Amino acid sequence: MSERKSKKVKGIPIAVIGRLPIYYQYLTQLCERNIERISSKELSNKLHFTDSQIRQDLNSFGSFGTRGFGYHVKDLKKTIEEILGINSKTSMVLVGAGNIGKAIAYYERYEKRGFYIKAIFDQKDELIHTTINGITVLDIESLPYFLKEHKIDIGILAIPPEDAPKVAQILSDGGVKGIWNFSLSHLYLENETIVEHVNITESLLALSYRIKEQSEKQNKE
Amino acid sequence: MSERKSKKVKGIPIAVIGRLPIYYQYLTQLCERNIERISSKELSNKLHFTDSQIRQDLNSFGSFGTRGFGYHVKDLKKTIEEILGINSKTSMVLVGAGNIGKAIAYYERYEKRGFYIKAIFDQKDELIHTTINGITVLDIESLPYFLKEHKIDIGILAIPPEDAPKVAQILSDGGVKGIWNFSLSHLYLENETIVEHVNITESLLALSYRIKEQSEKQNKE
Numbered sequence: 161m162s163e164r165k166s167k168k169v170k171g172i173p174i175a176v177i178g179r180l181p182i183y184y185q186y187l188t189q190l191c192e193r194n195i196e197r198i199s200s201k202e203l204s205n206k207l208h209f210t211d212s213q214i215r216q217d218l219n220s221f222g223s224f225g226t227r228g229f230g231y232h233v234k235d236l237k238k239t240i241e242e243i244l245g246i247n248s249k250t251s252m253v254l255v256g257a258g259n260i261g262k263a264i265a266y267y268e269r270y271e272k273r274g275f276y277i278k279a280i281f282d283q284k285d286e287l288i289h290t291t292i293n294g295i296t297v298l299d300i301e302s303l304p305y306f307l308k309e310h311k312i313d314i315g316i317l318a319i320p321p322e323d324a325p326k327v328a329q330i331l332s333d334g335g336v337k338g339i340w341n342f343s344l345s346h347l348y349l350e351n352e353t354i355v356e357h358v359n360i361t362e363s364l365l366a367l368s369y370r371i372k373e374q375s376e377k378q379n380k381e
Numbered sequence: 382m383s384e385r386k387s388k389k390v391k392g393i394p395i396a397v398i399g400r401l402p403i404y405y406q407y408l409t410q411l412c413e414r415n416i417e418r419i420s421s422k423e424l425s426n427k428l429h430f431t432d433s434q435i436r437q438d439l440n441s442f443g444s445f446g447t448r449g450f451g452y453h454v455k456d457l458k459k460t461i462e463e464i465l466g467i468n469s470k471t472s473m474v475l476v477g478a479g480n481i482g483k484a485i486a487y488y489e490r491y492e493k494r495g496f497y498i499k500a501i502f503d504q505k506d507e508l509i510h511t512t513i514n515g516i517t518v519l520d521i522e523s524l525p526y527f528l529k530e531h532k533i534d535i536g537i538l539a540i541p542p543e544d545a546p547k548v549a550q551i552l553s554d555g556g557v558k559g560i561w562n563f564s565l566s567h568l569y570l571e572n573e574t575i576v577e578h579v580n581i582t583e584s585l586l587a588l589s590y591r592i593k594e595q596s597e598k599q600n601k602e
Binding site: 264 | 392398401405406419428429444464465466467472477479480481483484485487488491494496534535549551556559561565567571573575577579580582583584586588589590591592593595596599
């Protein structure tokens with residue numbers, strides 16, 4: 161029980177992957193406070209998942225716990241880093257310097273995780289050559305040439321949906337491996353570029369649904 | 382088969398709820414183009430879900446399709462509106478007028494869905510009395526009084542995590558039914574206020590994971 165059975169990532173349920181960043185953030189805090197071990201009970205109290213959920217989650221990619229001694233914080237953190245692929249520097253370009261683009265550029269949480277924005281592009285004359293969080297906005301016309309010169313892992317799309325397919329193709333042709341898509345355009349690229357859609361309206365609609373569901377429940381009581 | 386068996390929303394799987402906004406956005410486009418009927422095959426081509434997934438999803442809250450005639454666009458859209466609780470005006474206050482707050486205030490997608498921001502609050506002197514998308518930023522000190530005077534459904538938190546629990550409590554005490562939480566603080570309120578967390582870093586980590594997974598697959602081939 162005390163050794164890690166397997167470091168190999170294979171078939172981890174997507175729901176577990178979704179919770180890993182939550183574990184990861186808390187384990188990072190524990191490391192900063194030099195805490196070496198933590199029990200599933202303490203994790204449960206802090207993260208508001210059940211004991212058994214936590215044990216099941218962590219068992220899905222290895223055995224970290226020793227009965228009575230809890231989990232080894234550093235090992236667990238390192239393995240989660242490896243699973244999520246955040247143990248190395250990941251370079252990104254941001255396309256779109258409007259409000260959403262600006263919020264992304266100023267958002268520092270992912271910098272701590274090894275992601276950094278190497279350049280920002282826009283097509284609007286009034287935005288080109290302005291500076292956002294220390295990064296100068298470049299003309300979108302220069303994007304294909306920039307991608308030839310630099311190895312970029314991820315392209316961020318923060319542009320209107322109608323412009324998204326064309327720019328996504330340029331990013332994909334330029335060799336990015338993934339697109340973080342804030343544009344609300346459902347992109348389907350023919351090659352193997354991976355697209356992650358972010359649609360914050362969906363979470364607002366989900367909240368709205370949960371409010372409605374609760375008030376219906378209360379009306380019945 | 383041609384009649385709707387039930388309009389009642391009961392036990393719709395949460396994964397289906399997650400997909401409803403995608404159906405909803407496309408059905409809205411069809412309505413604008415005066416298209417009355419659509420087959421599951423056409424929906425499948427457009428939304429890149431499988432035929433059978435679509436039929437299963439829509440069957441989970443009623444029977445809308447007629448074999449050979451497809452789905453009635455307007456009926457389906459209206460039912461999804463009812464399920465998501467977006468057929469009426471939902472009032473919101475935004476707390477936090479920094480970059481994320483600004484991006485939220487300028488984001489117009491949810492206005493079309495019946496959600497509107499009634500007031501913005503911040504604690505920073507240099508932000509108070511500035512205007513964001515036509516809305517004046519008020520002193521956060523006045524938030525409890527504002528909530529007494531106005532019926533507010535949703536509070537949006539776009540503030541640092543350390544300030545979030547206190548402000549969430551003020552919102553909750555002031556009668557909001559739900560909190561849309563961008564603060565990365567995991568809030569647990571004692572009363573029945575519903576909290577929806579938005580953590581965009583999680584989706585970036587998920588993208589990073591999918592990229593790593595694919596490159597491992599390619600290396601094996």
